[in-house]
Amino acid sequence: MADPTTDIPGYWDRYIQGVTRQGPEEAPILEWTQYPGHGPGAELLGEPSTALELGFGRGDAVAALASLGVKAAGVDMSPVAVRTAQQRWEHLGAEFHHADVTEFLGGTARKWEAVYSIWGAAWFTDPAVLFPLVHDRLEPGGRFVFSHASAVPGSYGVQGMYGVGFNGRRVWVYRWAYEPEEWENILTGHGFGQVRVWEETAPEEDHVGTVIGVAIR
Numbered sequence: 278m279a280d281p282t283t284d285i286p287g288y289w290d291r292y293i294q295g296v297t298r299q300g301p302e303e304a305p306i307l308e309w310t311q312y313p314g315h316g317p318g319a320e321l322l323g324e325p326s327t328a329l330e331l332g333f334g335r336g337d338a339v340a341a342l343a344s345l346g347v348k349a350a351g352v353d354m355s356p357v358a359v360r361t362a363q364q365r366w367e368h369l370g371a372e373f374h375h376a377d378v379t380e381f382l383g384g385t386a387r388k389w390e391a392v393y394s395i396w397g398a399a400w401f402t403d404p405a406v407l408f409p410l411v412h413d414r415l416e417p418g419g420r421f422v423f424s425h426a427s428a429v430p431g432s433y434g435v436q437g438m439y440g441v442g443f444n445g446r447r448v449w450v451y452r453w454a455y456e457p458e459e460w461e462n463i464l465t466g467h468g469f470g471q472v473r474v475w476e477e478t479a480p481e482e483d484h485v486g487t488v489i490g491v492a493i494r
């Protein structure tokens with residue numbers, strides 16, 4: 278599937294430049310949905326003493342956990358994300374690693390009590406590749422939690438996008454979409470237990486919902 282002309286880290290660098298806020302820092306918060314102040318928060322992770330975010334972007338969720346006393350780490354493939362998060366949040370003791378999640382998880386002996394992804398790498402990585410790696414790097418009883426947009430009805434499996442539009446360089450970005458029941462089957466099939474995946478409805482009735490999944494090793 279990969280092509281030498283594709284530049285996915287560059288795509289995410291541009292994304293991070295677009296979403297990074299300027300001005301004074303606000304207290305970082307961990308939220309799962311695209312609607313500020315809506316839906317569950319850090320309680321979905323249980324009460325971990327260690328946590329790893331897959332695709333931390335701005336790094337706010339890692340920083341929020343670090344300020345609660347969690348040994349919080351994140352991994353992201355975008356050099357801009359890593360640099361920006363380090364500048365903003367390293368004083369809290371948070372760790373920000375630069376790598377593709379599959380290479381990072383496959384190349385470490387560390388384990389975490391919680392591994393999570395907020396519209397992050399668990400959306401943009403084939404679950405057949407990622408989920409066994411996550412399962413392997415969780416402590417027994419540890420939690421895997423992820424969120425991302427609900428699937429477009431009838432459009433399931435891998436979804437391809439042109440990262441710089443139709444008249445630019447070929448930058449192919451892939452993400453994965455399923456209904457909650459199918460995410461549950463995939464998680465169970467990779468050895469997770471107490472699996473629960475649901476659609477968190479939007480604050481307004483006809484707006485896009487959020488798929489949230491919780492599973493235990």
Ligand SMILES: C[S@@+](CC[C@H](N)C(=O)[O-])C[C@H]1O[C@@H](n2cnc3c(N)ncnc32)[C@H](O)[C@@H]1O
Nearest residue numbers: 289332333334335353354355377378395398401
């Ligand atoms: C839509 S952003 C969400 C970021 C963050 N969770 C937030 O809410 O601000 C997706 C992030 O996942 C990262 N990402 C996507 N695929 C990745 C991969 N395979 N390995 C590491 N990071 C990845 C991107 O660089 C980007 O920062």
